[in-house]
Amino acid sequence: MRLRPIDLAREHGLSTQAVRNYEESGVLPAAERSPYGYRVYAPRHAAALRTFLALIPAHGHATAGAIMRAVNDGAVQEALRLIDASHGQLADDRSTLEAVEVALRDLAPPGEPEPGVTHIGPLAHRIGIRPATLRKWERAGLIVPRRDRRTGYRVYTAADVRDGLLAHQLRRGGYGLGQIARVLEQVRAAGGTEPLQATLGEWRDRLTARGLAMLAGAAALDAYMGRHCA
CATH class of the missing domain: 1.10.1660.10 (Multidrug-efflux Transporter Regulator; Chain: A; Domain 2)
Structure with missing residues (x-):
């Protein structure tokens, strides 16, 4: 399935620029490009965005972004370290x-x-x-x-x-x-x-609320990693 930035943005009430910013920052995996240079997203990108947004109430915007970058880079131990630190703070x-x-x-x-x-x-x-x-x-x-x-x-x-x-x-x-x-x-x-x-x-x-959000964020991250990062 080929998705456009607007397809990801509409689901969450975001701007297409926000979606592009998330990709550029590594929160979303790098998108493919069409022959005309347009970004082409896939279900993996939509799942990454959902996971990131689920992590924000649990860990905050900055830490959620760092977790997603680590996961997308294959640095699972770093992602777990960030999650552990957030749980420790709670x-x-x-x-x-x-x-x-x-x-x-x-x-x-x-x-x-x-x-x-x-x-x-x-x-x-x-x-x-x-x-x-x-x-x-x-x-x-x-x-x-x-x-x-x-x-x-x-x-x-x-x-x-x-x-x-x-x-x-x-x-x-x-x-x-x-x-x-x-x-x-x-x-x-x-x-x-x-x-x-x-x-x-x-x-x-x-x-x-933070504790419950951590449970929801962990479930979303586990599903994302199981389906798209194996």
Whole structure:
């Protein structure tokens, strides 16, 4: 069966230029040319495009393209490495979400007053750690207090205190500083723990959708490789 760029494009609501771009980038195998120089596609190209579009929700546009280029070049091990890395990232994200949920649940007992502005000694005492640990967390970017212009002492705001308590909960749970930093980034991006609480369900839904998309993408890739890359 001979297919034109428009035939591939129409199935997915794409432009013919997009189809040509995908071919030029290696996402689609190289097309044959007619005697007049026009591209001539085959069912393999249509299957490659369907597979690429199925991989995007699972792995993102860039990684999906890299996977398809590797498969089309016969570099199956590279394609599997990319897929493994993407699955690993999803597992890390899911672990981070679970850490946030646990830490927020244990962060502050009901009715405890909001933490106020403080210095390194009182904060270390409140958390139950040494001041040296707070300085280590500062070097790791977990908590970045401002400095008093007059004395040069570290000054911890209410948000810093919250992040310190949250970091302590996560450390007790066995999480590394890098993962804790990602958790705190989520808290800061949400504007605090209360807004973050409201977004946890949406966050979990996104991770679930990615996991399901990975299953669908894997099925599409397996079918493509079995039929067109054997």
